[in-house]
Amino acid sequence: AFAQMDLAPDELLTRLDDLVGQSAEEQWGELGSPGGPFEDVTTGATCLYAVYDPVSRRCVMARAGHLPPAIVHPDGALTYPDLPAGPPLGLGGLPFESMEIELPVGSLLALFTDGLVEARDRDIDHGLQTLGEVLADRDASLEELCDRAVARLLPDGTTADDTALLLVRTRELGTAQVAEWELPAEPVAPGHARELATRQLRDWGLEDLSFSTELVVSELVTNAVRYAAGPLHLRLIRDRTLLCEVADTGHTSPHLRHSRDDDEGGRGLFIVAQLVQRWGTRYTRSGKTIWTEQSFPADGDG
Incomplete structure (x- = not known):
């Protein structure tokens, strides 16, 4: 546990x-x-x-x-x-x-x-x-x-x-399996992150995961921009599953909660949790990393 x-x-x-x-x-x-x-x-x-x-x-x-x-x-x-x-x-x-x-x-x-x-x-x-x-x-x-x-x-x-x-x-994941970018903690960062992630999934032949990954990246980067300081780091890892990581310099982790019908926010992380197999938070000396894990499509080449 x-x-x-x-x-x-x-x-x-x-x-x-x-x-x-x-x-x-x-x-x-x-x-x-x-x-x-x-x-x-x-x-x-x-x-x-x-x-x-x-x-x-x-x-x-x-x-x-x-x-x-x-x-x-x-x-x-x-x-x-x-x-x-x-x-x-x-x-x-x-x-x-x-x-x-x-x-x-x-x-x-x-x-x-x-x-x-x-x-x-x-x-x-x-x-x-x-x-x-x-x-x-x-x-x-x-x-x-x-x-x-x-x-x-x-x-x-x-x-x-x-x-x-x-x-x-031990083994090593080569550069062809890892893509990472540094983003400024600015309002334009979520849109830029979606574009980067979608382009990378296309290069990996994982277009079927584009929709869910865009939502995941958008929510995690938006939370980082809103609640933490920059710079932000986005990393995609193609291994046995697709891992998406967003790191920032904050130490406060978002919490999963069920929003009421009249709430204007708070649903993002709940939606992310429904789209991925697992997610969690990893703390480091310089901040934290929120990560998600998605299985490859059954008919994909992952």
């Missing part, structure tokens, strides 16, 4: 820590005393959370007492980023910190629990070294690497701790 809110990794861990740190009575409220086998089992749990942007190739991550990820670069170099540890969830104390790193295309990112690399007859450093040796094979598929890592590190198939391994290989 927190991940769907598009929070920064350190803020997400802070909210998760607050939730885990609540007493059982606070969590259950009027539902009565939990008294079950799962009471307080999350206190002291660790977490690693990362977000990768395939446009900028930058990965932002934060951890709560968890082991840092392993990164295998395209040249075969293995690194474990010096990511600030932060306390395990629910214990409080030090704040969580995010780290941002740039990952070359084709980098391998491995997230894992300590149950994979630490055992009674093996210290954690030896386990990390073994994992790095397995991940160094650039020709193997992700599935093969997972199988080999488990076979090497858990040869008898048993462990005293929970074991998880997640492997991802």
Whole structure:
């Protein structure tokens, strides 16, 4: 649920820590005393959370007492980023910190629990070294690497701790898949944004999305002009879906509401929500970005 809110990794861990740190009575409220086998089992749990942007190739991550990820670069170099540890969830104390790193295309990112690399007859450093040796094979598929890592590190198939391994290989969205423009925060900006978006969709062969995208762009840019300062940034991303982003320097997000029949405004964002599959707000140090996601037409070439 927190991940769907598009929070920064350190803020997400802070909210998760607050939730885990609540007493059982606070969590259950009027539902009565939990008294079950799962009471307080999350206190002291660790977490690693990362977000990768395939446009900028930058990965932002934060951890709560968890082991840092392993990164295998395209040249075969293995690194474990010096990511600030932060306390395990629910214990409080030090704040969580995010780290941002740039990952070359084709980098391998491995997230894992300590149950994979630490055992009674093996210290954690030896386990990390073994994992790095397995991940160094650039020709193997992700599935093969997972199988080999488990076979090497858990040869008898048993462990005293929970074991998880997640492997991802980074990619990049090329310039042909991304279009972005800077617009002044002026009344003419919505019209100009519609023209730019329509022209780009025509170049991508996505004319069927022109009507909905024009409405989305017009509403988001109009809100930015009205309630925030410039400059504004409009970005369209053609990936598995069509993403539309409008960024400004304000930190106040518009809220979806149902307008009454006699209201003169307030329907724009409601209409946008009906036209797209998902939408949300992403906050940055310099402001915010409102984004929407639309599926490609069933008979399109997207």
